[in-house]
Amino acid sequence: MRTVRLGLRRYVAADAAALLDVFGDEYAARFYPAMNDPLRIRKWIDWNLRNYEEHGFGLWAVERLSDGHFIGDAGLTMQMIEGVLRHEIGYHIHRDDRGLGYATEAAQACLDFAFEHVGAGFVCSVVHPENAASAKVAERVHATMREFEWHSGRFRLYSTSEAERGERLARSQTSMACPGR
Secondary structure, eight states: OBOSSEEEEOOOGGGHHHHHHHTOSHHHHHHOGGGGSHHHHHHHHHHHHHHHHHHSOOEEEEEETTTOOEEEEEEEEEEEETTEEEEEEEEEEOGGGTTSSHHHHHHHHHHHHIIIIIOOSEEEEEEOTTOHHHHHHHHHHOSEEEEEEETTEEEEEEEEEHHHHHHHHHHHHHHHHOTTO
């Protein structure tokens, strides 16, 4: 999959060192403390390889098209949320590449993929309430947000239904047709 600036591709084993670096900074470690272990990184990649086979999607390695540099991952996984298996968009970007719109660009592409190629009727992102950077991305991509109880406490569930996506697309086409509005 490609966006204007990014290429999203399946993981390969050689991505492990770069992915370890994505999760290795202090901010990312607050939300993914177990991911500072090379064995956990390998399991993360293996989980996604299984997801590709089972579902046809997973988290993908994200590279800048301008130079092919690995900057993180983004993609679609299946998560059990409130007793229902849901399509969930996740994204993790290297500290040097945060704040440049890459996560939003990748997450939007994943949302479009979920509706256009997977046939999802509902897509979400689960965000820890203290993860302000991830929340900003989810606010840009999704239509609604509410709090809910998940594995280890209160989280935010950002979501978009098929109908909400259709409404957003219609509004964006109207605003493009009527630039003075």
